[in-house]
Amino acid sequence: MPIDPNADIEITGFVWVPDFARGFVRDLRPRWACEEAGLSYRERLLDFETAKGEDYRREQPFGQVPAYRDDEVQMFESGAMVLHIAERSEALMPEDRAGRARVLTWVTAALNSVEPFVFDLVNIDTFNKDAEWGRLRRPQVIENLRGRLASLSGWLGDKHYLEGGFTAADIIMATVLREVSDEALMAEFPNLVAYRERCIGRPAFKRAMQAQLASFAPEPVAA
């Protein structure tokens, strides 16, 4: 297990979140990247009030987790930190320019061309379950997301990962696909279901998930 209080890499997480969010908070991504790369990290756990406070916003201007630091670098945004961690390890990114550009491309595609469509659906199914606008809007959101998943499925074909072997891009894309809140829609794309399971079946993912789940206090914690 790479959690080590003396590690140079520090990743922030929440000390408590509601049950529905457990296993989905985005510090999962850099935890997973560290596990794949064999890099140890230390946790710094925050309550919501601290995360929204002025001090922490100097590290993470949106008051969210994760934030990241190592001996040289301070950053936020889980996608960016996974790319940064990948630069320290061939386990997550090839060394040649062409291969690196492909990983960067697919991380960005997951974050900007797929996740916003997934989140449109989560926003209805999880956060606005009983809203009239959601009932009216949902069919079009499904249709838009279906289009994105069809494009992704067409690219993936029978490949095991997005680009050759497993890379940082698969960490981001698989965590995005885990967020899809309509399994019937996912089931229309068996190669994407298999891809997602292949990614989250990796021992490094399981260790990262266990570490996130183990970090939560059972009850809300005050500042």
Add this chain to the structure above:
Amino acid sequence: MPIDPNADIEITGFVWVPDFARGFVRDLRPRWACEEAGLSYRERLLDFETAKGEDYRREQPFGQVPAYRDDEVQMFESGAMVLHIAERSEALMPEDRAGRARVLTWVTAALNSVEPFVFDLVNIDTFNKDAEWGRLRRPQVIENLRGRLASLSGWLGDKHYLEGGFTAADIIMATVLREVSDEALMAEFPNLVAYRERCIGRPAFKRAMQAQLASFAPEPVAA
């Protein structure tokens, strides 16, 4: 002007789009990056049918523009290609690891923590003007976007750019802020309005914009 039919960098764009999209198609981003970096590029213009076709989807799986290639690399996603172009020029990215990580962080923040909230509003104001769900939903979309802009405004303070001098991150963030379809909301954050104007007032932006506008045929073009 860095458009040169013999350039090693190729960027795809559309040969025609409706008036409301002119000046907002995302090939603007790599065009702008090339202008800042002083790198010449060649255009390859596509009609919608070609972009949605199987051949082009091998380059751009979502059937969109821009796609990018140079002597070594093939990629898509405007955010990724701006980062890639930035690696070729100190004009867009500092050389030290800490500074590079900050640019990567802010590009990702613009794409994943700001643009989806901007696009939620565009989606109502531009693409679903008369929809009942949009009328019901809009106040919450404004509230969510206001929160993101407030965080960004708090970070920016009286700085001229996101991180020291102008970088690739400002290309992405300024193009995201140009998409906000409610100027009254933007006006609540004078430092963001000034920042956006500072960025798009740069000669390189103006040249990129002129180049995109000049590329469009006056009438739709068939395949």
